[in-house]
Amino acid sequence: MMRKLLFTGASGFLGYNIRPLLEKSYDVHTIGLTDDDDIKVNIAKEVPPINTHYDVVLHAAGKAHVVPRSEAEKQVFYDVNYQGTVNLCKALENAGLPKSLIFISSVAVYGSEYGELIDESYPLKGDSPYAKSKIMAEEYLTKWCMDHQVRLGILRPSLLAGKNAPGNLGAMVNGIKKGFYLNIAGGKVKKSILMAEDIAHLLPLLEEKGGIYNVCDTRQPSFGEISMSVAKQLGKGKPLSIPYWMAWCMAKVGDLFGNKAPINSYKLEKMTKNLTFSNEKARKELGWEPLDVLTNYKI
Numbered sequence: 001m002m003r004k005l006l007f008t009g010a011s012g013f014l015g016y017n018i019r020p021l022l023e024k025s026y027d028v029h030t031i032g033l034t035d036d037d038d039i040k041v042n043i044a045k046e047v048p049p050i051n052t053h054y055d056v057v058l059h060a061a062g063k064a065h066v067v068p069r070s071e072a073e074k075q076v077f078y079d080v081n082y083q084g085t086v087n088l089c090k091a092l093e094n095a096g097l098p099k100s101l102i103f104i105s106s107v108a109v110y111g112s113e114y115g116e117l118i119d120e121s122y123p124l125k126g127d128s129p130y131a132k133s134k135i136m137a138e139e140y141l142t143k144w145c146m147d148h149q150v151r152l153g154i155l156r157p158s159l160l161a162g163k164n165a166p167g168n169l170g171a172m173v174n175g176i177k178k179g180f181y182l183n184i185a186g187g188k189v190k191k192s193i194l195m196a197e198d199i200a201h202l203l204p205l206l207e208e209k210g211g212i213y214n215v216c217d218t219r220q221p222s223f224g225e226i227s228m229s230v231a232k233q234l235g236k237g238k239p240l241s242i243p244y245w246m247a248w249c250m251a252k253v254g255d256l257f258g259n260k261a262p263i264n265s266y267k268l269e270k271m272t273k274n275l276t277f278s279n280e281k282a283r284k285e286l287g288w289e290p291l292d293v294l295t296n297y298k299i
Contacts, residue, residue, distance in 0.1 A: 002025070002026055002027040003025075003026055003027065003055040003056060004026070004027045004029065004052065004053070004054045004055050004056070005022060005026035005027065005028050005029070005054060005055070005056045005057070005058060006029050006030075006031065006050070006054040006056070006057045006058070006098070007019070007022065007028055007029070007030045007031070007057075007058045007060065008030075008031045008032065008043065008057070008058070008059045008060055008061035008084075008088060009031075009032060009059075009060040009061030009062060009104075010028075010030035010031070010032055010037065010060070011030070011032040011033065011034040011036060011037060012032075012060070012061075013160070013162065013164060013165065013166055013196070014060050014104070014160065014162075014196055014199060015030070015032075015060065016162075016163065016164065017162035017163055017196035017197055018196060018197055018199050018200040021197055021200035021201075022058075022200050022203065025203075025204065026056065029052065029054070031043065031048055031050075031061070031088075032061065043061060043080075043084040043087045043088055044076075044079040044080040044083055044084045044087070045079070046087065047087045047090045047091050047094075048087065048088065048091045049091070050091040050092065050094070050095040051095055052095060053095060053096035053098075054092075054095075054096075054098050055098055055099050055100075056098055056099065056100050056101075056102070056203070056207055057088075057092065057098045057100075057101045057102070058102045058104075058203065059085065059088060059101060059102065059103045059104065060104040060199075061080065061084055061088075062080060062081045062084075062104065062134070063076055063077050063080040063081060063130070063133075064106070064130055064167075067259070068129055074129040075129075077129040077130050077132075077133040078129065078132075078133045078136070080133075081130070081133035081134055081136075081137050082133045082136040082137050082140065085103075085137040085140055085141060086140060089140075089141070089144050093148070097148050097149075097150055098150060099150070099151060099207070100150065100151040100152070100153065100206070100207045100210065101141065101145060101150050101151070101152055101153070102152075102153040102154075102155065102203060102206050102207070103137065103138065103141055103152070103153070103154050103155070104155055104157065104199070105134045105137070105138055105154050105155060105156045105157075106130070106131070106134050106156055106157065107156050107157065107158050107192070107214060107216075107277050108126050108128065108130055108131040108134060109124045109126045109131050109134050109135050109138065109156060110122050110123070110124060110125060110126060111124070111125035111126035111127055111128075111131055112125075112275060113269070113270060113273065113275065114269075114270075114273035114274060114275050115274075115275060115276070116274055116276050117276055117277065117278040118214070118275075118276070118277050118278065119214065119277070119278040119280065119281065120156075120212055120213065120214055120278075120281055124138075138154055138212075141154070151207070151209075151210040152210050153206030153207070153209070153210045153211060153212075153213075154211075154212040154213070155199065155202060155206070155213055155215050156212070156213065156214045156215065156277075157194045157199065157214075157215050157216065158191070158192035158193055158194050158214070158215070158216035158217075158277050159191055159192065159193045159194070160193070160194055160195075160196045161193050161194065161195050161196065161293050161296075161297045162195060162196030162197065162297075163298070163299070165196075168191075169193075169226075172223075172226070172227060172230060173230055173234075173299055176227060176230050176231050176234055176236055176239060177234060177236075179236070181227060181239050181240075182239065182240050182241065182242050183223060183224050183227055183239055183240070183241040183242075184241070184242060184244060184247045184268070184271055184272055185241065185242075185243060185244040185247070185272065186224055186241050187222055187223045187224025187225075187227055187239070187241060188222050188223075188224060189222060189223050189224075189271065189272055189273065189274055190220050190221070190222050190223070190274045190275075190276050191223065191274070191275050191276070192216035192217065192220055192275065192276045192277045193216060193217050193220075193221070193226070193293045193297075194215050194216045194217060194290065194293070195217070195290065195291040195293055195296050195297065197291065198215065198288075198290050198291055199215075201288065201291075202215060202282070202286065202288055205286040205287065205288055206286065209285065209286060211281075211285060211286075213279075213281055213282035213285075213286070214277045214278060214279055214281065214282065215279055215282055215290070216276075216277050216279050216290065217279075217290050217291070217292060217293040218279060218283070218289075218290055218292075219292055219293065219294065220276050221293055221294045223271075224239075224241070225294055226293070226294065226297070227239045229294055229297065230297075230299060233298065233299050234299065244272065247263065247268055247271075247272075248268065250263050251263050251264050251265045251267070251268040252265065254267070
């Protein structure tokens with residue numbers, strides 16, 4: 001008998017990349033906002049009508065990848081990431097408690113713009129609505145799981161790579177397709193990345209052990225290496241690189257236009273400073289080896 005898995009947020013980017021893998025090991029049921037979901041409901045607004053007992057819950061429903069422009073938009077992060085978690089737990093209390101619950105958090109909880117091999121002992125200083133709402137959800141789940149004897153696994157993934165990747169990687173792919181992607185100073189900057197399908201590989205390990213883990217690739221490839229790989233796959237030439245001084249001048253002009261500018265001093269700093277996380281704890285305690293992003297990232 002396959003174990004029953006409830007997957008929230010399965011209709012998003014992560015679900016698209018890992019659901020086929022999960023279905024090899026679990027009887028997967030989904031909660032989400034689309035007609036394809038088994039339970040169509042907005043967990044940010046109501047307690048979902050769950051009437052089946054599940055062995056494992058993978059809670060990946062969340063709001064990300066948007067810079068909020070108003071108080072109302074900020075509130076959505078708390079509604080989805082925090083209140084959605086509370087509503088899910090209420091539903092699980094009614095339907096019967098799972099053995100384990102895996103929550104997809106984020107390295108954003110550390111609030112770091114740059115740093116090298118940040119590990120799980122680092123303080124949670126994230127103060128964006130996204131980071132704060134994830135921290136609140138982590139704290140709520142830690143208490144709820146302890147009170148109800150449910151094994152809790154929290155994954156803090158770095159930037160995710162996979163088919164139709166959103167965010168920075170999606171922007172890179174589009175830029176290279178259209179021929180206007182530029183590396184700065186040779187693209188030496190490193191940002192931790194994780195192949196999305198690694199979440200599926202981690203699930204059975206976490207189900208047994210629980211715990212809080214940063215998850216990312218071990219090699220930590222540079223943006224220059226990734227952009228080269230993407231360009232090659234698209235049959236494009238090597239992405240152009242501009243010297244730092246030129247980018248700095250462009251950023252100074254961009255500062256006059258604020259956040260709307262494609263580059264300003266804040267964005268330049270983010271684009272040229274390393275931000276990497278340590279996966280040592282997950283590798284040691286879970287016996288997990290991540291996929292190598294450079295060889296596995298196919299557009």
